[in-house]
Amino acid sequence: MDLVKEKSSGFTLRAFITGGILCFLVAIACQYSVNIVHGSYLAIDHMPAGGIFIFFLFTLLINTILRRLGIGFSSAEQLLIYTMLIVCSSVVTMGFGSQILPMLAAPFYYATPENRWAQILQPHIKPWLVPQGAENIRCFFEGLPKGASIPWAAWIKPLSAWLPFILALYFVMICMMVILRKQWVERERLIFPLTRLPMEIVKEEEKSKPSALAPFYRNKIMWLGFGIPFVIGSINALHHYFHFVPPIKLVQSIPIFRHTTGIQFRLSFPVMGLVYLVNLDVALSLWFFNLLSTTVSGIFNITGVSSAENLGYGVPAGPIFVHLQTGAFVILVLFGLWVARAHLRDVFRKAFKKDERIDDSTEMLSYRTAVIGLILTILFMTGWLGASGVSFWISLLFLFGALFFFLGLTRIVAEGGIPTLRAPTTSSAAIISGIGSSHIGAEGLAGLGFTYLYAADTRTFVMSPAAHGLKMAEEMGKKKRLLFWGMLLALIIGIFTSLWMVIRLSYLHGGINLNSWYFGGGAMRPWEYAMDKILHPEGPNGLGWLCKGIGAAIMFWSYVYEK
Numbered sequence: 432m433d434l435v436k437e438k439s440s441g442f443t444l445r446a447f448i449t450g451g452i453l454c455f456l457v458a459i460a461c462q463y464s465v466n467i468v469h470g471s472y473l474a475i476d477h478m479p480a481g482g483i484f485i486f487f488l489f490t491l492l493i494n495t496i497l498r499r500l501g502i503g504f505s506s507a508e509q510l511l512i513y514t515m516l517i518v519c520s521s522v523v524t525m526g527f528g529s530q531i532l533p534m535l536a537a538p539f540y541y542a543t544p545e546n547r548w549a550q551i552l553q554p555h556i557k558p559w560l561v562p563q564g565a566e567n568i569r570c571f572f573e574g575l576p577k578g579a580s581i582p583w584a585a586w587i588k589p590l591s592a593w594l595p596f597i598l599a600l601y602f603v604m605i606c607m608m609v610i611l612r613k614q615w616v617e618r619e620r621l622i623f624p625l626t627r628l629p630m631e632i633v634k635e636e637e638k639s640k641p642s643a644l645a646p647f648y649r650n651k652i653m654w655l656g657f658g659i660p661f662v663i664g665s666i667n668a669l670h671h672y673f674h675f676v677p678p679i680k681l682v683q684s685i686p687i688f689r690h691t692t693g694i695q696f697r698l699s700f701p702v703m704g705l706v707y708l709v710n711l712d713v714a715l716s717l718w719f720f721n722l723l724s725t726t727v728s729g730i731f732n733i734t735g736v737s738s739a740e741n742l743g744y745g746v747p748a749g750p751i752f753v754h755l756q757t758g759a760f761v762i763l764v765l766f767g768l769w770v771a772r773a774h775l776r777d778v779f780r781k782a783f784k785k786d787e788r789i790d791d792s793t794e795m796l797s798y799r800t801a802v803i804g805l806i807l808t809i810l811f812m813t814g815w816l817g818a819s820g821v822s823f824w825i826s827l828l829f830l831f832g833a834l835f836f837f838l839g840l841t842r843i844v845a846e847g848g849i850p851t852l853r854a855p856t857t858s859s860a861a862i863i864s865g866i867g868s869s870h871i872g873a874e875g876l877a878g879l880g881f882t883y884l885y886a887a888d889t890r891t892f893v894m895s896p897a898a899h900g901l902k903m904a905e906e907m908g909k910k911k912r913l914l915f916w917g918m919l920l921a922l923i924i925g926i927f928t929s930l931w932m933v934i935r936l937s938y939l940h941g942g943i944n945l946n947s948w949y950f951g952g953g954a955m956r957p958w959e960y961a962m963d964k965i966l967h968p969e970g971p972n973g974l975g976w977l978c979k980g981i982g983a984a985i986m987f988w989s990y991v992y993e994k
Contacts, residue, residue, distance in 0.1 A: 478628075487632075518900065526890070528930065531930075532880070557878075620992065868965075
């Protein structure tokens, strides 16, 4: 009997169960790493280190043993497990799991007589959105007295209100990827560089009696490439705990423009590996435009060109560059949708007219389900935001802006394979800058502050792993519609496990003793931003609109010139 029997489909019960167990483990590991060990962020990028490491151990150790026993997981089953892991990783820390609870409690815990949050901000926050009880909130950040029990009930009401909205948002992201899958995968043939690693790991050898150890793990060159960053990373990790161990520096900066900025040289092993898989034109563009932006930033610094506009957090290059990048980003997304117009026309014709000539049988969801589900869910989310204090039109603008940014980032990751990136700004900041905080009002600004929970730290979000899972779905078998349930299971396990861990760790150890960003600066930043805009109402930012126009014009010209 062969050691491995390939199955026609990866959607087996044991694959779903194994994927669920591993999702639970990755959620526990990620929370433990950032909050207890204060170590690596294992789930914040489009190639989450925690999920990949657990998949690595599973395929190297567990599946090798199972293959030797003749019951190993097939390639398709392993890809389903990998998809569940990366989907789960996108919600367990940054972007939701580690952020939602501290941000909900921060306007009350960090309120002081000096910042006047209690008088100015809190009256505009809907009570059903946040936990109640000053002592419950204080103990969340400072820890429970000895012998006291965790007040789980304090979080049931706000989480019962938040979870339907969050799950709706993730459903919209999945629907958008179902709609665009054929365009990106079959028509434009985007290369999805981040899928190459799992595809190589699960690749089977073409022999009647394959070895129990997968070909990937028998490759000596792979182990050499693995060993170099493993040794260097281990030495630097040991230095973190034992300072007598000398570190190996991987980052160096050369100051330029009178020491106002610098050119940074970073030896990143993941990026080195991924760039090998990226189109050369894309790689050249990344290098050139990074150098160009650094140069222009230096010129602005020494000539005094700047803007004092407050755009919230995540603006390392300054407001002018944010607006330039936003304008270019809009053109990038619109151009992608324009190229896909014929396919989108087919999708909507299938959804509303049931055109039999258009085949959607190979999609994870039918086009009708995806399109109607997308529309209805956006309407639900708009109403939900309205109930939170944001007006109807601002809610609609915010949702379209947020989905616009998510879509553009996913496209860049799918085409360029960039594992770490985020949008130039947030949808809420773009709206506040574009129409003016004076036209939104204090209640609307407070409501937009809550959007930082899921639409500000865009280094990870569900749309990107969903797109990569759909790319790999061709290898999982014919019943692709079962993939949706695998993604949903991964999301539910990741969400509830991370929420349980954060509540438990916070009340046992005190949130302020856990991760300093999630419970400190990151939790306060949206409310500091909202307070600034409430106290200093402004109209539309003219300079911002000008810079957006310049960025859009340059991006549009580059597309026209290329054609």
